[in-house]
Amino acid sequence: MEPFFMALILLAIYLICALLSPFLTSERRCPRPKLPLPPGTLGWPYVGETFQLYSQDPNIFFASKVKRYGPIFKTHILGCPCVMVSSPEAAKFVLVTKSHLFKPTFPASKERMLGKQAIFFHQGPYHSKLRKLVLRAFMPEAVRSKVSDVESLAIDCLKSMEGRSIDNTFLELKTYSFNVALLSIFGKDEMTYREDLKRCYYILEKGYNSMPINLAGTLFHKSMRARRELGQILAKILATRRQRKFQHDQHHDLLSSFMGDKESLSDEQIADNIIGVIFAARDTTASVLTWIIKYLAENPTVLQAVTEEQEAVIKSKGESGKQGMLTWEDTKNMPLTSRVIQETLRVASILSFTFREAVEDVEYGGHLIPKGWKVLPLFRNIHHNPEIFPEPEKFDPSRFEIAQKPNTFLAFGNGTHSCPGNELAKLEILALLHHLTTKYRWSLMGPLDGIQYGPFALPQNGLPIRLFRR
Numbered sequence: 001m002e003p004f005f006m007a008l009i010l011l012a013i014y015l016i017c018a019l020l021s022p023f024l025t026s027e028r029r030c031p032r033p034k035l036p037l038p039p040g041t042l043g044w045p046y047v048g049e050t051f052q053l054y055s056q057d058p059n060i061f062f063a064s065k066v067k068r069y070g071p072i073f074k075t076h077i078l079g080c081p082c083v084m085v086s087s088p089e090a091a092k093f094v095l096v097t098k099s100h101l102f103k104p105t106f107p108a109s110k111e112r113m114l115g116k117q118a119i120f121f122h123q124g125p126y127h128s129k130l131r132k133l134v135l136r137a138f139m140p141e142a143v144r145s146k147v148s149d150v151e152s153l154a155i156d157c158l159k160s161m162e163g164r165s166i167d168n169t170f171l172e173l174k175t176y177s178f179n180v181a182l183l184s185i186f187g188k189d190e191m192t193y194r195e196d197l198k199r200c201y202y203i204l205e206k207g208y209n210s211m212p213i214n215l216a217g218t219l220f221h222k223s224m225r226a227r228r229e230l231g232q233i234l235a236k237i238l239a240t241r242r243q244r245k246f247q248h249d250q251h252h253d254l255l256s257s258f259m260g261d262k263e264s265l266s267d268e269q270i271a272d273n274i275i276g277v278i279f280a281a282r283d284t285t286a287s288v289l290t291w292i293i294k295y296l297a298e299n300p301t302v303l304q305a306v307t308e309e310q311e312a313v314i315k316s317k318g319e320s321g322k323q324g325m326l327t328w329e330d331t332k333n334m335p336l337t338s339r340v341i342q343e344t345l346r347v348a349s350i351l352s353f354t355f356r357e358a359v360e361d362v363e364y365g366g367h368l369i370p371k372g373w374k375v376l377p378l379f380r381n382i383h384h385n386p387e388i389f390p391e392p393e394k395f396d397p398s399r400f401e402i403a404q405k406p407n408t409f410l411a412f413g414n415g416t417h418s419c420p421g422n423e424l425a426k427l428e429i430l431a432l433l434h435h436l437t438t439k440y441r442w443s444l445m446g447p448l449d450g451i452q453y454g455p456f457a458l459p460q461n462g463l464p465i466r467l468f469r470r
């Protein structure tokens with residue numbers, strides 16, 4: 001045989017072996033396990049199954065894996081070996097029972113943008129301290145003092161959308177959720193800095209999903225500059241509050257809670273956590289509201305029932321002589337509307353999953369989860385499991401008339417890092433729905449199917465609608 005062809009054949013054999021090696025050796029790349037790894041494949045070297053995940057609807061990717069391998073399986077995405085868990089028991093194990101063995105994990109670029117000291121990135125004593133301060137500002141007692149201010153923001157938001165075609169409902173609702181977040185963080189003070197905060201935050205968030213290349217002109221670079229400016233604005237706000245000595249006498253907003261702590265946080269820790277809370281509060285709530293507006297338009301009987309419930313709230317206030325703004329008690333007397341929120345959170349599952357990392361080798365269900373591997377509880381798969389929620393794609397708020405089994409409804413997470421803002425989010429949504437259903441009607445414009453992820457699940461194009469007075 002010609003040496004040239006011989007060389008070609010050898011080269012081809014070498015390439016085939018190189019390509020097949022991950023399949024042949026994938027188990028051996030891991031720390032020598034005493035127990036078997038969960039079933040599944042790690043895919044190609046370095047890229048793993050990233051292309052498979054991102055070239056299709058992620059839900060189809062996860063669902064096909066669950067069908068093939070069961071509720072716990074391994075894969076390899078974005079350069080990391082991962083274990084995906086999609087049973088309520090396994091999610092509880094990771095998030096609650098053995099949460100100390102699974103630390104939160106995010107890409108380094110996200111840490112740089114939000115700030116390394118933000119609550120999401122920590123566990124242990126620093127996390128517990130932050131959580132206590134955050135919960136103090138968002139517990140029901142603190143949230144109830146905000147009802148009328150949140151309601152005023154809801155009324156303003158709807159007025160600003162009235163009578164026009166809304167190209168992107170999500171974007172409009174983001175303004176509302178941003179304003180509510182600022183209210184919960186700063187109370188009604190610091191108005192003068194708000195526009196600057198918004199301007200910088202809007203630039204910062206544009207970089208969240210960008211390539212982390214910090215070169216002049218890139219989105220990431222602009223975001224990092226805006227992040228620095230945000231730090232400076234927040235430093236001015238802190239200085240102003242210190243002069244006014246507000247920190248010792250009230251704990252109704254997050255900043256007071258942070259500043260009033262005896263072993264107080266540093267300015268940098270406060271800034272990182274304020275930006276972190278805006279990040280956690282804004283797109284999530286706006287995205288859920290956008291889905292509710294879609295589902296109500298598509299389910300006229302449910303819309304009618306919600307409207308009647310909300311009209312009854314207005315009527316009962318009239319009868320008791322307490323006309324006017326909503327009260328905390330009113331918001332706790334909206335059972336059907338609350339079930340609509342729960343069912344939307346389940347069907348839309350805006351946070352499809354969360355990330356953790358095993359801090360040591362962990363055994364679960366006869367399998368090894370090796371130290372350093374990412375572990376992803378798949379909220380959406382649990383919410384769409386027909387054995388837990390029959391006909392899971394159907395929007396049916398009545399399924400929440402009976403209490404759900406433990407660890408099956410994880411819209412606000414569970415355990416150590418579960419959402420401390422859930423009371424505020426519910427109030428914010430209820431206040432807007434109260435005015436939306438009793439004063440307005442809307443029609444959906446544009447494609448009705450299709451989900452986009454950015455990173456939260458969202459109706460296609462942010463749901464274009466037309467909103468008009470009833």
Ligand code: HEM
Binds near residue numbers: 280414425
């Ligand atoms: C409907 C809207 C919301 C949804 C669906 C939601 C969902 C979640 C989920 C699932 C987690 C846990 C993530 C994990 O375990 O990795 C979480 C954490 C968090 N959320 Fe929310 N959230 C919402 C609104 C809010 C609001 C309004 C705030 C603040 C005012 C907030 C603040 C936070 C914070 C600070 C954390 C981190 C807690 C920690 O690490 O200890 N969220 N949220």
